Amino acid sequence: MTILDNVKNVYFVGIGGIGMSALARYFKLKGYNVAGYDRTQTPLTEKMAREEGISVNYVDDEREIAEIYRNAEDTLVVYTPAIPRDNRQLNFFIDRGMKPHKRSEVLGLLSHAGKALCIAGTHGKTTTSTLLAWLLHNSHVKCSAFLGGISENFGSNLLVDTSSDYIVIEADEFDRSFLTLNPEKAVITSMDADHMDIYGNRDSIIAAFEDFACNVVPAGKLFVKKGLEIKKRRVDGYYSLNDKADFYADNLRLENGLYSFDYHGRDGDILNLKLGVPGMVNIENATAAITVALDCGVTADEIRAALPAFKGVHRRFNIISASEDLILIDDYAHHPKEIEATLKSVRRIWPDRYLTVVFQPHLYSRTRDFAPEFAQSLSLADEVILMNIYPAREKPIPNVSSDIIMDKITVPVRLMTENEIVEAASGFKGIAITMGAGDIDKLPIKIYAKLNVAKSAA
Numbered sequence: 001m002t003i004l005d006n007v008k009n010v011y012f013v014g015i016g017g018i019g020m021s022a023l024a025r026y027f028k029l030k031g032y033n034v035a036g037y038d039r040t041q042t043p044l045t046e047k048m049a050r051e052e053g054i055s056v057n058y059v060d061d062e063r064e065i066a067e068i069y070r071n072a073e074d075t076l077v078v079y080t081p082a083i084p085r086d087n088r089q090l091n092f093f094i095d096r097g098m099k100p101h102k103r104s105e106v107l108g109l110l111s112h113a114g115k116a117l118c119i120a121g122t123h124g125k126t127t128t129s130t131l132l133a134w135l136l137h138n139s140h141v142k143c144s145a146f147l148g149g150i151s152e153n154f155g156s157n158l159l160v161d162t163s164s165d166y167i168v169i170e171a172d173e174f175d176r177s178f179l180t181l182n183p184e185k186a187v188i189t190s191m192d193a194d195h196m197d198i199y200g201n202r203d204s205i206i207a208a209f210e211d212f213a214c215n216v217v218p219a220g221k222l223f224v225k226k227g228l229e230i231k232k233r234r235v236d237g238y239y240s241l242n243d244k245a246d247f248y249a250d251n252l253r254l255e256n257g258l259y260s261f262d263y264h265g266r267d268g269d270i271l272n273l274k275l276g277v278p279g280m281v282n283i284e285n286a287t288a289a290i291t292v293a294l295d296c297g298v299t300a301d302e303i304r305a306a307l308p309a310f311k312g313v314h315r316r317f318n319i320i321s322a323s324e325d326l327i328l329i330d331d332y333a334h335h336p337k338e339i340e341a342t343l344k345s346v347r348r349i350w351p352d353r354y355l356t357v358v359f360q361p362h363l364y365s366r367t368r369d370f371a372p373e374f375a376q377s378l379s380l381a382d383e384v385i386l387m388n389i390y391p392a393r394e395k396p397i398p399n400v401s402s403d404i405i406m407d408k409i410t411v412p413v414r415l416m417t418e419n420e421i422v423e424a425a426s427g428f429k430g431i432a433i434t435m436g437a438g439d440i441d442k443l444p445i446k447i448y449a450k451l452n453v454a455k456s457a458a
Contacts, residue, residue, distance in 0.1 A: 002109055003101060007076045011069040012036030013090045013100065014080035015056055016045045019172060020103055022146045022157040023078065026110075028052055029160055035069060037089050040439075044150075062092035072098045078106055081175040082393040104172070107146060108180030111169055114144070117292055118181050120171035120212055121189030121225075122205075123338045124285050127277075128189055130313050131289040133159055133168040138306035139298040143168050149332070152311035152318075166296060174198065176208050183216045185295060187288045188224045192337050197365040197394075223247070223291055225284070237266070239291055241284040247291040249283050257349050259283055263290055270300045277312035278319070279345035317342060320444045326451070327353070327431045330444040334362040334437035336373035343380040346431060354430030355380075358421055360387040360440040361405060364397040368404070375408030382430075384413040385421060390438025418443060425450045 010027045012020050015036025021044055028034045035055040038045055048054040057064040069075050077093045077100040093100050111118070119129035126149040133145035134153055142164035147157045159168075171178035171186070174195055191209050193202040213233040216222050224230055226240040226248075237246035244264075251262040251271075257278050263270040275286050290303055312318070315332040322328070327350070333339045339359070346355060357378055361367045367374070367389055378384045386402045406413050416424065425432070425447040434444050 003076060003106070004109065006074055007032065008074040009033040009035075009069050009071070010076045010078060011065065011093075012078050013087060013093075014038060014083045015048075015054075016040060016042055017080050017082065017103075018044075018148055018150075018157055019107075019146070019170070020078070020080050021045070021048060023103055023106060024048065024054055025052060025156070025158045026146070026160065028054055029158075033068060035066060037064065060088045062088055065089060065092065070096065072096065076106070077101065078103055081177075084393065102175075102177065102180075104175070104177030104180045107169065107177075108182070110146075111167055111181050111183075114165045114167040115184040116181060117143070117166055117168045117296070118171040118178065118183035118186045118212075119168070119189065119288075120173060120178050120186065120209065122173065122192045122194045123333075123335055123341070124189035124281070124288075125170050125172075125187075126313055126332075127282060127316055128187060128285040128288050129168050129170040131286060131310055132292055134310050135289055135293040135298055135303055135306050136164070136166060136168065136296060137161070138309075139293070139302040141166065141293075141297050146170065147313075148172065149316065150314035152314060153309070171212065173205070173208060173212075178212050179208065179215065181212070181215060183220055183222075185221045185292055186213065186216050186223070187292060188213065188222070188228060188230070189285070189288060190225065190337070191228055192335065193369075194335055194366070197363070221295060223288060225288070237291065239284075239287045241280070241287060247287060249287045252280065252283060254349065261286075263287065265291065265294060267294070268300075270303060273304060274308045276308045276310040277317065278349060279317045279342070280348060281341040281345055282312075282317070315441060317345070320448055321451070326428055328428075328444060328448060328451075329431065329433040330441070331433060331435050332437055333435045334366070336370050336377045339374070339377040339435060340380065342433070342435070343377065346433065347380070350431055354382050356383045356385065356428055356430070356432045357381040358385045358387070358432065358434045358440070358443070360436035360438050361389045361402055362437040363392055364389055364394050364400045367402070368397060368400045371404040372408055374405045375410070378405070378413075379410040381411060384409055384411060385424075386413060386415045387418065387421070387436070387440065388415075390436065390440070392438065418446070422446045422450050 016038030136143035143166040145159040145168035148170035210232045221236040226238040226245040239247040320328040
C-alpha cells in the first residue's frame with residue numbers, strides 16, 4: 001500500500017516551484033484533480049491555470065482551499081520545504097489530521113515505479129538532466145522526465161512517455177530531498193558547499209551525497225565527475241572535460257559561439273560532435289549526459305543527430321538579444337562556482353568585449369556564507385551592478401545585505417534598483433548578463449524593451 005492508493009485529488013502548497021509544478025502537471029495528465037497555492041503569480045502558474053486547468057490561488061488563507069481537497073480519504077497534500085512553517089494553508093491540513101508529504105517523498109515513490117536516471121550536484125544538474133532527457137527522447141529508447149528548469153525544446157519541466165520505463169529526475173540536494181530516490185543510474189556533477197542553512201558545513205554536504213550514492217540500486221551504475229571522491233559506494237565511471245578519464249571530451253573547437261568536440265568512452269569514440277548551446281561548462285554536462293544515454297542503449301548516430309538541436313534550459317546562458325553593440329544574456333547562476341563558470345565561458349567566447357554583470361543575491365544565509373567567494377567570482381567582469389538580496393523563504397539576518405559582497409568586489413560596482421537598472425540599460429555595451437535565482441528573471445525582458453524603445457527613438 002502506498003500514499004497514492006485511493007487518491008483522486010492532489011493539492012500542492014507551493015505549487016509554483018519548478019519541481020512542484022512538474023509534479024502537479026504530472027498528476028493532472030494522469031487524470032487527478034489538481035490545485036494549489038503559491039505566494040507569487042508567475043508566467044508558469046498562469047500557464048498551468050490557463051492551459052492545463054490547474055486551479056492556483058495566491059492568498060495564504062484556508063478559505064481558498066476548495067471543498068474537494070478537504071477530504072483526507074481521497075486527497076494527497078504535497079508541500080515544498082521552502083514553505084514557511086506558519087503557512088496557514090499547510091497548517092489547515094495538519095490540523096485536520098491530513099499528513100502533508102514532501103515533494104521528494106512523492107517523487108521518490110514515482111521513481112520506484114520505473115528505472116530512475118537521477119542527476120545530482122550542487123550545480124550542473126539541471127542542464128545535464130535536461131540534455132539527457134533530450135537525448136533519450138530523440139532516440140529509440142525514450143523516457144519520462146521531471147526537470148528542475150523549463151526545457152527550451154520541450155517548453156516544459158515535465159516529459160511523459162508511457163512507452164519507456166526510464167524516468168530522468170533532477171535529484172535536488174536541498175533539504176536532503178534526493179535521499180528518497182533509488183536510482184537505476186546516477187550522476188554526481190559537483191559537491192560544492194551550498195545550502196549551509198540546511199547542512200551547516202561542507203562535510204555534512206559530502207555525507208549526504210555519499211548517502212545518495214549508496215541509494216543506487218545494487219545492479220545500478222554511478223557516474224561521477226573526475227576529482228570528486230565517493231568512498232561509500234563503488235563508482236562505475238568517472239567523466240571529465242579535457243582530462244583523460246573513463247569518459248571524457250576533448251579537441252574542443254569554437255565555431256560561431258558554439259563548441260564542437262570529440263567524446264571518448266570505454267566502448268569507443270564519437271568524433272566531431274556539435275552542441276547547440278554555448279559555454280564550455282556545457283561540454284562537461286554533455287559528457288555526463290552522453291555517458292548515461294549510451295549506457296541506456298542510445299546509439300552514437302542518435303546522439304550525433306540530437307546534440308546540435310538541443311536548445312538548453314530557460315535562464316541557463318540564454319542569449320536574449322545580440323547585436324554588434326550589445327549581447328544581452330540571462331543566467332540562473334546563484335552560487336559563486338556557477339557565476340565563475342558562466343563568466344569564464346563568456347570570456348572565452350567573446351574575449352574582447354566589455355562585460356557588465358547584473359547580479360541579485362539569493363537568500364540572506366547564502367550571501368552571509370559566501371560573500372568573499374561571490375565578490376571574487378563577480379570580479380571577473382569589467383563592471384558589476386548589484387541588486388538587493390532576494391529573500392525567498394528567509395527572513396532578514398542582521399548586518400547581512402548586498403553591501404557585504406559589494407565591499408569586496410575589485411572592479412567598479414554599483415547597488416541599484418530594478419527601475420534604475422532599466423533606465424541605465426541604454427548605456428550598456430559589449431555584453432550585459434543578468435544573474436540570479438530570484439525575481440531578476442523579469443529584468444531581461446524589461447531591459448530588452450527599453451533598448452528597443454531607445455533604438456526606435458534614435
